[in-house]
Amino acid sequence: MSYNIFQIIKEGLRGNKGWQKTWRNPNIKKKYDVIIIGGGGHGLATAFYLAKEFNIKNIAVLEKNWIGGGNVGRNTTIIRSNYMLNENEAFYEFSLKLWESFEKQINYNAMVSQRGVLNIFHSDAQKDSFIRRGNSMIINGADAELYDVNKIKSIYPFLDYENARFPIKGGLFQKRGGTVRHDAVAWGYAHAADRLGVDIIQNCEVNNFKFKSGACVGVETTKGFIKANKVGCAVAGSTSLLLSKADMTLPIESHVLQAFVSESIKPIIPGVITFGAGHFYISQSDKGGLVFGGDIDGYNSYAQRGNLDMLEDVCESGLALMPSISKARLLRMWGGIMDMTMDGSPIIDKTHIRGLYINAGWCYGGFKATPASGWCFAHLIAKDYSHLLSENFKLNRFKNGYMIDEKGQGAQPNLH
Amino acid sequence: MSEFIYYGDATLLKRPKWDDKNAEDKFYKYLYLRKNIAGIHKELWFHQQGDRSWLVVTRNTKNHEILKVELAAEVVKGLDK
Numbered sequence: 001m002s003y004n005i006f007q008i009i010k011e012g013l014r015g016n017k018g019w020q021k022t023w024r025n026p027n028i029k030k031k032y033d034v035i036i037i038g039g040g041g042h043g044l045a046t047a048f049y050l051a052k053e054f055n056i057k058n059i060a061v062l063e064k065n066w067i068g069g070g071n072v073g074r075n076t077t078i079i080r081s082n083y084m085l086n087e088n089e090a091f092y093e094f095s096l097k098l099w100e101s102f103e104k105q106i107n108y109n110a111m112v113s114q115r116g117v118l119n120i121f122h123s124d125a126q127k128d129s130f131i132r133r134g135n136s137m138i139i140n141g142a143d144a145e146l147y148d149v150n151k152i153k154s155i156y157p158f159l160d161y162e163n164a165r166f167p168i169k170g171g172l173f174q175k176r177g178g179t180v181r182h183d184a185v186a187w188g189y190a191h192a193a194d195r196l197g198v199d200i201i202q203n204c205e206v207n208n209f210k211f212k213s214g215a216c217v218g219v220e221t222t223k224g225f226i227k228a229n230k231v232g233c234a235v236a237g238s239t240s241l242l243l244s245k246a247d248m249t250l251p252i253e254s255h256v257l258q259a260f261v262s263e264s265i266k267p268i269i270p271g272v273i274t275f276g277a278g279h280f281y282i283s284q285s286d287k288g289g290l291v292f293g294g295d296i297d298g299y300n301s302y303a304q305r306g307n308l309d310m311l312e313d314v315c316e317s318g319l320a321l322m323p324s325i326s327k328a329r330l331l332r333m334w335g336g337i338m339d340m341t342m343d344g345s346p347i348i349d350k351t352h353i354r355g356l357y358i359n360a361g362w363c364y365g366g367f368k369a370t371p372a373s374g375w376c377f378a379h380l381i382a383k384d385y386s387h388l389l390s391e392n393f394k395l396n397r398f399k400n401g402y403m404i405d406e407k408g409q410g411a412q413p414n415l416h
Numbered sequence: 417m418s419e420f421i422y423y424g425d426a427t428l429l430k431r432p433k434w435d436d437k438n439a440e441d442k443f444y445k446y447l448y449l450r451k452n453i454a455g456i457h458k459e460l461w462f463h464q465q466g467d468r469s470w471l472v473v474t475r476n477t478k479n480h481e482i483l484k485v486e487l488a489a490e491v492v493k494g495l496d497k
Contacts, residue, residue, distance in 0.1 A: 240452035251448040253424070254477075299422040300477045302454040307480070309418055342448045398448040411447050414422055 002195075003107055022187060023194035028201055031227035032060045034381055035219060036234060037206050037242065039063025041072035041182075041367065042359055043234035044189035044200075045374020046381070048106070051196035053375065054382035059198045060228075061190075062221060064205035068186030071236050074304075074336035075367040076259050076281060076293045078272050080117045080177035081142045084133040087392040087404045088345060089140040094389050095372030096142070096176060102371060107195075108188030110181050111286065116271035117177030118147065120159075120321070122166045126276055130172040137174070147171045155270065158324050166277040166320055177272065179283055185370060208245050215354040216246075232357040232381050234373075237302065237337025239360040246353055250360070251342040251398045253413040255296040256335045257364045258306040260314065262328040264288030278317035282325075290328055292318060296338060296364060298414040306335040338364045343397075344416030345404035348376050348390040357381050358395070363416055419465040425450050426458035426472050429492055454478055460488065 001007070001020045011018055034050060036043045039061045050056045061067075079099050081092035103110050121127050134144035148170050149161060161168045190200055201223070208220040209231065218227040235242050237254040269284040282292040294314035297306045311333065319326055341347065341361035346369070348359050359377040362369060376390035386394070392404060409415040427450075432442035454477055461471045470488035475481065 240450070241454055244451075249445075249449045249451060251450070253450050253452055254454075298418075299475075300425075300452065300457055300459065301480065302477050303480055399444050412424070414424075 003109075023190045023200050026199040026201070028060070028204070028223060028226060029058075029199065031058075032199075033058040033228070034230045034232065035059075035226060035228040036061045036232045037219065038070075038234040038236070039067035039186075039190070039200060039202065040070045040234065040236060041068075041185050041189065041370040042236075042362070042373045042377070043232075044186060044193055045370050046232060046234060046359065046377045047198045047200075048189050048193040048196070049375045049378035050382060051193060051198055052105075054378050056382055057197055059193075060226070061193070061198060061200045062204045062206055062219070062226075063200070063202050066202050067190055067200060068183055071336040071338070071366060072186045072370070073183055074259065074334050075182055076283070076291050077179045077182045077285075077367065078117065078177070078281065078283065079112075079180055079368040080174055080272075081368075082117065082119065082133065082137055082144065082172065082174050082177065083406060084136045085404055085406055086136070086140065088406060089136055089142065091372055091376075091389045091393075092369065093137075093140050093142045094375075095369050098371035098375065099180060099368075100176070102180070103188070106188040106192035108184060108191050110184040110188050112178070112180050114176050114178040115283075117174045117274070118152070118156075118171045118271060119173075119274045119276060120152070120171045121169055121276045123169060127169055134172050143174060143176050145173045145175065147173045156273065156322075158268070159273075159322050160320065163320060166275075179272065179285075182367065185367075189374075206242065209353075209356065211246075211353060216356040228355075230355045230357065230381055232359060232377060234359040234377065236339050236360065236362065236366065239339050239358070243351070243358065246351065246356060248351060250347075251395075251411075252339050252361055253300055254302055255298065255338050255340045255414060256301040256303060256306045257293070257296045257338050258310055258314075258333055258335045259291070259293040260311070260330055261285070261332045262290040262292075262325070263331045265290070265328060268324075273321070275317050275321040278313075278320065280314060280317035280321060282318065282322075289331060290325060296340070296414060297335075302337055304335050304337055306333075338362070338366075340364075340413035340416060342411040342413060343403040343405040344407055344409065344413075346373070346393050347395055348373065348380060348386070348393045349395045350380070350384070351395075419463070420471075421462045421464045423460040423462055426460055426491070427451075428460060429472070429488065429495060456483065
């Protein structure tokens with residue numbers, strides 16, 4: 001079913017009784033050309049672009065729970081392309097461009113809102129590094145502006161400008177950055193992929209792969225064996241567990257990242273703000289809740305829940321930036337399992353097994369990457385060689401010493 | 417700032433020797449590859465805001481339950497035997 005104004009009027013006159021399900025609940029076929037494991041943002045996006053851009057029709061997405069129940073529903077919904085290293089920036093700028101035409105492509109309202117992302121700096125040295133990053137963004141075709149304190153005061157008068165330890169000296173602003181309704185990303189991709197004939201199979205967990213003479217020929221699932229010519233894995237925090245079935249040990253640790261939402265308050269924050277002296281980012285949802293987060297908890301975890309010391313740390317950073325939020329009450333908090341790599345950058349690559357592909361290592365930056373990740377992964381699966389924008393995101397970079405380490409932290413996943 | 421700081425998988429205590437056969441490959445695996453276990457996991461913690469001891473903690477990564485804590489120095493003596 002296509003969503004448009006005429007459909008809304010027609011359904012309005014018929015008492016909204018004609019709406020169909022957004023995606024089908026299909027029977028599993030015996031064989032698919034491509035199986036994508038993981039019905040999150042990246043998996044669904046991959047299936048959609050495989051069908052739409054690379055003309056592969058016989059595709060299934062297998063999800064162990066319900067689609068969108070993992071990290072695509074457990075983030076702070078921010079989109080941006082403000083990286084410094086060329087390998088990252090070109091890729092994330094492509095992603096931001098895809099976000100700009102996203103709703104038209106999928107015929108679904110995902111509330112893409114380019115409300116601007118402001119990275120605040122607090123010292124002259126930090127200003128220099130932010131200018132350098134801004135220049136790198138501009139070189140790669142993105143937009144970046146340097147805001148002085150007066151400019152920031154005109155938008156966000158309530159920040160703590162005279163804080164003795166972290167005075168605000170200015171900010172790097174990306175106007176085209178913003179937020180997207182995260183659940184609608186999963187539902188929208190599912191809707192669009194389903195219309196192109198992709199089978200979305202929920203409550204179907206993959207337990208093992210089936211190999212035949214060095215190639216992956218299918219998957220063993222809780223709903224039986226399914227044949228496939230090619231299998232792509234997009235399972236985020238569960239990547240190490242799944243790929244251990246293919247005897248792979250990966251440069252990944254799984255860590256828990258928390259996010260928080262306050263009660264609804266009147267509109268106060270028009271865009272996205274990040275604190276430069278700690279790890280804290282905040283925006284306000286259209287419902288009025290303040291959506292914010294900080295660092296990962298810092299130890300290996302598969303628990304999908306974090307601990308209170310990180311909540312304290314995040315709130316301290318938030319209060320240092322904007323003391324006025326101390327009165328807002330916390331409504332909800334949740335945790336997602338991040339596939340943290342050894343250099344903080346993702347992996348989109350083939351494996352040593354023919355027909356088995358891996359899309360992982362998104363650390364805690366996976367949401368904004370969803371469209372480009374899906375596009376590049378679909379390209380790799382369809383053509384068997386990397387898209388130009390993801391050719392640096394290969395597994396062998398760790399062995400070859402070609403790390404893409406945006407923060408310069410070295411092989412310490414909990415610091416990226 | 418936490419009292420204890422996490423430093424990763426306890427396999428880091430078993431550092432390869434520089435003159436091992438295939439030392440390059442061993443160091444690549446040592447530095448970058450992790451089993452990333454879901455379940456009982458041995459890991460290194462540093463008591464930074466306390467007595468500054470290095471610890472090997474056995475912990476369940478599925479529910480964060482701590483099962484055992486040993487001094488890393490004692491564990492290393494066991495490895496050497």
